[in-house]
Amino acid sequence: MSDFTEDDLQEALCRFSATTMWAVHVQGPDDMHACPDREVADALALVLNRQFAKHTDPNDPQMKAAVVAWPHGYESWKAASEQLRFEAVKA
DSSP states (O other): OOOOOHHHHHHHHHHTSSOOOEEEEEETTTEEEEESSHHHHHHHHHHHHHHHHHTOOTTSOOOEEEEEEOOSOHHHHHHHHHHHHHHHHHO
């Protein structure tokens, strides 16, 4: 008999379901920003790419933001996406 409860099973299903954990990868400095959903990721990538286009310097590496699936585990995505919300509120 397993020690898992029904709540444990539901949490695991939510964490590892077909739902993608979204992020924005900034190519150049190789930064990864976790986003709570695809809509936020698309918006962040758009804003960053507009900023990169405005502030280009031929001596700097080219930067581009792209929406990607979060390449790490659930806990790190959750913490990083909450940090993004905190930074957005501060701005």
